[in-house]
Amino acid sequence: MNNPPDVTQDPKEYEEYAHGVHQHVKRYIMVGITLLAFTGITVALSYVDFGTRKANIGVAMLVATLKAGLVAAIFMHLAAEKRLIYRVLIFTGFFVLGLFWLTFLAWYNPVVR
Amino acid sequence: MEIPYTISTRPDTGLWNAKIGIWLFLASEVMLFGGLFSAYVFLRLDAGPGEWPHGLLNVPVGTMNTAILIMSSVTVVLAWAALKMRKYRAYWWYMLATIICGVIFLFVKLYYEWPQKFEHFGAFIKPEAREKYEQYLGNHRREEKGLEPRIEITGHLENREALKDPNAKEYEIGLDPVNAEPNNPFNDRPHFLYVPPTDHIAKIEKEDVERIDSFGPWHSAYFASYFTITGLHGAHVLGGVLVFLYMWLPVSKKVYQRNPEHLANRVEVSGLFWHFVDLIWIFVFPLFYLL
Numbered sequence: 209m210n211n212p213p214d215v216t217q218d219p220k221e222y223e224e225y226a227h228g229v230h231q232h233v234k235r236y237i238m239v240g241i242t243l244l245a246f247t248g249i250t251v252a253l254s255y256v257d258f259g260t261r262k263a264n265i266g267v268a269m270l271v272a273t274l275k276a277g278l279v280a281a282i283f284m285h286l287a288a289e290k291r292l293i294y295r296v297l298i299f300t301g302f303f304v305l306g307l308f309w310l311t312f313l314a315w316y317n318p319v320v321r
Numbered sequence: 322m323e324i325p326y327t328i329s330t331r332p333d334t335g336l337w338n339a340k341i342g343i344w345l346f347l348a349s350e351v352m353l354f355g356g357l358f359s360a361y362v363f364l365r366l367d368a369g370p371g372e373w374p375h376g377l378l379n380v381p382v383g384t385m386n387t388a389i390l391i392m393s394s395v396t397v398v399l400a401w402a403a404l405k406m407r408k409y410r411a412y413w414w415y416m417l418a419t420i421i422c423g424v425i426f427l428f429v430k431l432y433y434e435w436p437q438k439f440e441h442f443g444a445f446i447k448p449e450a451r452e453k454y455e456q457y458l459g460n461h462r463r464e465e466k467g468l469e470p471r472i473e474i475t476g477h478l479e480n481r482e483a484l485k486d487p488n489a490k491e492y493e494i495g496l497d498p499v500n501a502e503p504n505n506p507f508n509d510r511p512h513f514l515y516v517p518p519t520d521h522i523a524k525i526e527k528e529d530v531e532r533i534d535s536f537g538p539w540h541s542a543y544f545a546s547y548f549t550i551t552g553l554h555g556a557h558v559l560g561g562v563l564v565f566l567y568m569w570l571p572v573s574k575k576v577y578q579r580n581p582e583h584l585a586n587r588v589e590v591s592g593l594f595w596h597f598v599d600l601i602w603i604f605v606f607p608l609f610y611l612l
Contacts, residue, residue, distance in 0.1 A: 229402050229405050229406050230406070232402060233399060233402050236395055236398045236399060236402070237395060237399075239395075240391060240392065240394070240395035243391045243394075244388055244391055244392075247384060247387050247388060247391065247606075248384075250606070250607055250611065251380065251384050251513075251611065254607065254611035254612065255510065255513065261612070264612060265612050268607040268608075268611060268612055269604075269607070271607075272603050272604050272606075272607055275603045276600045276603050276604065279394065279596050279599055279600045279603065280596075280600065283394055283395075283398050283592075283596045283599075284593055284596045284597070290334065290335045290336050291335075292334050292335070292336060292341065293336070293340070293341070293344050296341075296344050296345060296348050297344070297348065299348070300348040300351050300352065303352060304351055304352060304355040307352070307355050307356060307359050308355070308358075308359050308362070310359070311359040311360075311362050311363045311366075314363055314366075315366050
């Protein structure tokens with residue numbers, strides 16, 4: 209489980225609950241440090257020549273996607289969410305991919321000035 | 322009338338209502354930023370050789386702002402966890418840290434990064450006149466090395482009045498290092514640290530210039546997309562800061578005293594928005610600052 213459980217109303221169980229949240233706090237801090245490290249890596253990699261600019265863009269976007277994935281999975285609790293939220297996001301993903309696909313098509317039929 | 326399911330979960334969805342609300346909103350935000358990012362891709366793919374600039378933004382400042390936004394994402398999630406543990410005092414401090422991070426981010430953007438652009442000029446040289454300014458463009462060497470040509474001369478415009486004066490025959494530009502020493506291999510790649518314009522002043526005849534203006538949104542497709550995307554992102558940061566300010570003020574303590582879970586849920590929802598804004602920046606930073 210990714211999310212701390214809802215708070216218990218029973219004071220006896222509360223101590224155990226607080227301990228559970230405390231574990232999550234550690235994880236949030238670790239993810240934060242990882243994200244900061246990845247930011248440094250992104251900057252460093254941009255000064256490495258991967259041959260073509262396209263390759264450099266690819267590498268940077270890969271790292272950015274990893275970082276975004278961490279934010280979404282841990283900070284936004286998407287690693288363990290209710291089904292309805294996934295359904296909403298699947299729809300969104302479908303349409304946003306469609307949007308980028310249209311842009312991709314334009315690459316094969318470029319605007320001529 | 323009391324709004325239902327702000328604290329307890331609705332049996333059919335398994336969620337409290339605000340959580341569904343914020344995710345629907347974020348879904349629409351994905352489409353909004355998705356449209357702008359696909360415009361960026363479109364413009365960039367369509368840019369001719371030398372038209373898409375590199376290394377114009379200050380990388381250490383951008384990196385610092387990225388780190389600030391990441392840290393604020395951590396503090397907001399810690400603020401929420403503190404509420405879950407019923408530690409209001411800790412919550413108060415984490416929230417304050419988040420607000421300060423957001424304000425620093427905006428301050429750097431609005432008072433440091435953006436205004437500099439409006440003081441920095443670039444003159445696009447007409448293709449037929451580029452040979453004349455070879456000493457500033459260094460295109461012979463670039464062609465040999467298979468690099469994209471330079472098509473503009475940038476720096477500090479010393480005689481700004483020449484922009485409007487029809488009798489002025491030339492522009493005097495305090496050159497950026499890349500134009501002052503165009504054949505120095507050091508200038509082939511973007512610099513990590515910011516390098517200010519040099520003392521070297523170039524005189525560029527007006528009739529050789531296709532277009533000259535400051536690095537505002539009007540300057541190029543790059544700056545148009547830069548200002549649009551970072552501007553909209555900045556507006557989101559401002560919105561987040563205002564919401565957090567409300568959650569931090571004493572008025573929200575009353576909500577906490579009535580039902581701590583209610584405030585925790587509010588913080589969770591606004592935190593989700595904040596993480597999304599952070600997530601967008603994770604893509605904006607490399608696209609505009611590094612690549």
